[in-house]
Amino acid sequence: MRPLTPADLNPAVANVQYAVRGELAIKAEDYRGKLESKDHGLPFNRVINSNIGNPQQKGLDQPPITFSRQVAALMEYPPLIDIVKDKWPSDVIARAQELQAEIGSIGAYSHSKGVPLIRRSVAKFISDRDGFPCDPEDIFLTAGASAGVSLLLNVLITPPKTGILIPIPQYPLYTATLAQYNGVALPYHLSEPDGWSTSLDEIKAALAKADNDGITARALVIINPGNPTGSLLDVPTMEAVVRLCEEHSLVLLADEVYQTNLHSPSTHPFHSFKQVVRRLDSPIPLFSFHSTSKGVTGECGRRGGYFECTNISDEVRALLYKMVSVGLCPPLSGQVGVDCMVRPPKAGEPSYDLYKKETDTIHAALAQRTKLMAERLNALPGVSCVNSPGALYLYPKLELPDKAVEEAKRLGKSPDTLYALELLDETGICVVPGSGFGQKVGEHHYRLTCLCPGVEEYVGALEKFHNKFVQKYGGL
Ligand SMILES: Cc1ncc(COP(=O)(O)O)c(C=O)c1O
Missing domain, CATH: 3.40.640.10 (Type I PLP-dependent aspartate aminotransferase-like (Major domain))
Known part of the structure; x- marks a missing residue:
């Protein structure tokens, strides 16, 4: 029997590209595996996944909202209601019972x-x-x-x-x-x-x-x-x-x-x-x-x-x-x-105070990291960054030395991919090159998320890397 080959597949498949989980993300996963061994030989001790808007991913660790998870738990295992009846807030129990009455088993x-x-x-x-x-x-x-x-x-x-x-x-x-x-x-x-x-x-x-x-x-x-x-x-x-x-x-x-x-x-x-x-x-x-x-x-x-x-x-x-x-x-x-x-908890309901505290904390952290990263990026030579009012990302623009552009060409990569790969190799910070999202010809960008805790530490590493990169390729 002839084995199945890519040529047998719908030709449209070959044209599909998805940079968020592309070359950079794969290499970052590889490094994460290597870091598990003591003598990994890498110049960093953790991979910082600034490439993906996946807040609860390992390493980003945004905590889930307690109300949603408690309702989810009761939907998964209805007998739990009898165990937590006097311990969990009554609005959680009421919501789960209302959903159970409508849905029955969530296995259907x-x-x-x-x-x-x-x-x-x-x-x-x-x-x-x-x-x-x-x-x-x-x-x-x-x-x-x-x-x-x-x-x-x-x-x-x-x-x-x-x-x-x-x-x-x-x-x-x-x-x-x-x-x-x-x-x-x-x-x-x-x-x-x-x-x-x-x-x-x-x-x-x-x-x-x-x-x-x-x-x-x-x-x-x-x-x-x-x-x-x-x-x-x-x-x-x-x-x-x-x-x-x-x-x-x-x-x-x-x-x-x-x-x-x-x-x-x-x-x-x-x-x-x-x-x-x-x-x-x-x-x-x-x-x-x-x-x-x-x-x-x-x-x-x-x-x-x-x-x-x-x-x-x-x-x-x-x-x-x-x-x-x-x-x-x-x-x-x-x-x-x-x-x-x-339909989150409303003011006055038993779960509300915790819900408010949890959501306020997340909003504040995202806003603070975004502001800090935009300020520090904008202070770097050849970098300009729109300070974003929303979503989870910044998309700084890079001016790159001619020699870096030439080197990228020699390697058959876009210049921002070269930049992002060297950033990952030297600091463990994983970002997505602008070429994955599209940009004007001759421009270079990358996307980073504001989801990573420890922002001061990794912005410092990013700054150091940037200055070294610019110098390495002959300056701007
Ligand atoms: C703009 C935009 N639309 C849609 C999605 C897909 O999200 P979902 O997980 O809901 O499929 C994303 C995910 O990052 C996104 O950024």
Whole structure:
């Protein structure tokens, strides 16, 4: 029998790229293994995973929210209720009992769009957030936001030439999924000098180019707050984006998974596209994504998320329902996580004080690390860094010595990959090179997260490395 080879696979597979778990992450894992032996010979004693927005990962260790985990524990093992009845807060027990009465065992499949009670919780969360009604029938619970994005891109792409407008830099889920489904990425650049804001002119230029190339632009992706940039859209920009979608009959895909990761919410608040669309009374088709993976919940591994359909006809919604039915249902533990995220303890309830303390601590740590890292990075020669108001990332720009660029070329790597590899080799700090997210030709960036504890120590190592790197390659 002939063995299965890559040539036997769908050719689209070869085109899929996902830098967040690419060369750098693999090498970092390798180093982590080596560090377990006493005479590892490496110039550092721990790997710092600044490459991935996975808050509870080993080494990042963001603690889970107690309320969510207690409810999860009771859902996993209902007899535990009798053991903890007088020890755990009564609102935890009441929530678990309410969910158990609706779901039964979380070992069973649920409705394919998700448990109806949880979809109602999501709808209430959205209507409280936006001040506009939300129909639970418009909610689809998903295995993380990724599953929703993947489904929507899949159904929106009609080969051979469907274009999807994606921001550059972007979270590589979008380019990877487009490659998988043979969609055409229509890149539009975010404006770094304006704090990585969304430029309408850039979107219009991308639309004109698509038209010229005979590509039908079907949808526009906006990531707000941004990954990898940490940017946050203001309302006038959002309104202009909605009007542009109307003008060009574009579906809007609003990735809002970082909506609660705000470092200064009083001056930089989050506004949802759903709210803007309703306020403008706009007819644009909108899909909005949210997740339990980010925010202060950080439950990436549970795979919880949802998308909301706005201005989507019953016929299209029925087809989406058919498609999600093929996969039976999203994970029940993820659905329970969504319920806890959208229905956290309220002031006055027994779990509230601890919940508030835990979430305040996480928000404060993320804001403090982001500020400190941006300040210190901006003080380095050849580095400029937008101080991000949201999400979990910074995306500094690097000016690199010509000799470093030449050396990268010789090695067949992008210059920021060379920089990131040497950073990892010398300090154990793992970041993702900008080439994995996209950037303008000739520019160099990298993304680092604000999730790593011990920030002073590793920013110091980063500074030392940067100065040495610049010197090694002949200065700027
Ligand atoms: C912008 C953005 N969208 C979606 C996702 C996927 O998240 P999930 O774990 O919910 O699939 C991520 C994960 O990092 C992200 O950064």
